Amino acid sequence: MVKLPSIILASKSPRRQELLRLMDIDFRVVLKDVDESYPAHLSPEEIAVYIASKKAxxxxxxxxxxxxxxxxxxxxxDELILGKPESPEHAVEMLTLLSGRVHRVVTGVCLLNKHHYNKFFDVSEVFFRKLTEHEIRSYVEQYQPLDKAGSYGIQERIGLIGLEKINGSYTNIVGLPTEKLYQQLLKLA
Incomplete structure (x- = not known):
């Protein structure tokens, strides 16, 4: 097994932490408040990398x-960016918009090592079947969609009952493209 340098995960996401644990990567969590605003002209891929870079x-x-x-x-x-919902009703609106349609999940990653920024992203397409209003409202009431981009966690009930197919990395949809991340970490070992 390759010995990787010590990793600081600058994320409070329990999903990202669990993915790193499953990869057998030692890390510690250190959090800092960062303004996550971005210039309006950026593409979704550029936005995700821009914000990840600001955090680093x-x-x-x-x-x-x-x-x-x-x-x-x-x-x-389409061209609409769905961040984290502001309220349960906003989460219902987002999930209703995603229902029966394909959307993209983009994760930008930044690895900062000795003042060198290694930036990359991954994109996955998610196909949801048409969800009923009851399924959407039940999910919003029982889970915590307010801390998730697009108002859902693919590993939770809504993904388990609504997912028709994906193109791309499943772990990218969870919040960290582990396949690409591992390859980039090997370059730093």
Whole structure:
């Protein structure tokens, strides 16, 4: 097994933490408040990488030999970016919009190591069947969609009952493209 440098995960996402644990990667979580605004002219891929990079920049001046791992996931349908919902009703609106349609999940990742930024992204297409209003409202009431881009977790009930197919990485939809991440970490080992 390749020995990777110490990793600082700058994310409170329990899903990202679980993915790293499943990859047998040692890490510690360190959080910083970062403004997640972005220029309006950016594409979804550029937005995800831009925000992940901003999160990493908060660590640039105090970095030792650790690797800082930051990520940002967005959901987009047509040209509309769906971030985290502002309320349960907003979550219902988002899920209704996604119902019966295909959307894209984009995760931008930044690995900061010794003032060098390694940035990349992954894109997955998600096909949802037509969901009933009861299925959507039940999900919003029983789960915590307010901390998830697009108002859902693919690994939760809504994904288990509504997913028709995906094109691309499943773990990218969860919040971290583990396949690409591992390859990039090997380059830093």
């Amino acid at each position: 920049e908060a660590f640039d001046e105090e970095l030792g030999d650790d690797i800082v791992l930051t990520a940002d996931t967005i959901v987009c349908i």
